[in-house]
Amino acid sequence: MVECALRAMLYIAQNTLNGEKVDLREIAEAIDSPKVQLSKTLKVLIKKNLLQCSKDNYHEYYLDERSLKTSLADVVKAIDHNLFSLIGDFKLLPLSQEHIFSLDNQWQNIRNEMLKMLEDAKLDSMGHQLNKEMFYLRS
Template sequence: MFSKACEYAIRAMIYIAKNSLEGKRVNPKEISAEINSPQAFTAKILQALVRKNVVKSIKGAYGGFEIDKENIPKITLSIIVETIDGDDIYKGCGLGLQRCNEENPCPLHDRFTEVRHSLRLMLENTTLEVLVDQLEKGNTVLKLT
């Protein structure tokens, strides 16, 4: 459903948020190890998030990536998804047809419209704060061991 870059971005943001709440900054090497993603690819994804001011990059010996604590409850999955993948997830055809619309619907059009609507609501209403809370309670994981 999401691109690989978007999946890594979501996992990275959860990890960065968790550490930011603990007052820690994390570097790309640590992030990629903790979310099981290629380091160079993770660095490119993080740069995109920095450019859109979703995450902060601090240079220097004590640098790394962080999110201001007061922003963690405000950052939704929809912000991350739109930063990395754009809004195509809300518009694309379920069968990948280029011209699927109300006038020329594919066989899945009406059902997929409902799925996209539910997905939008979930992404818009799920914050990093909620995801970090679930992670800290041990209800979820970022990496399978």
């Protein structure tokens, strides 16, 4: 569900930056996601005020100025706050404080880099990169 949310938000950001709103069908096709799962995911993002939906009959999705400044970390937290606990501390119990395992330190570095990357990546800058075809949403 996290991957679906990230891909959907990036697609919506890209289209918002182009002045367009997108409907559920279009998003599902673009990111290759089942509509039912996508619909549930988008409802969560709307409830968390990360995503906007037009109130007309078409239910088109877009991002306002505040939402465009949302980090990927905020999207991940909105969908699965426990994901961050999974990449939390990896602890092996040392025999003493003087013998802390190097794996613990390596894991902390990896986790910190991953969290920083997600916090630094904003939807608007990622949307601009998509518009420049610097990467694609489909696998």
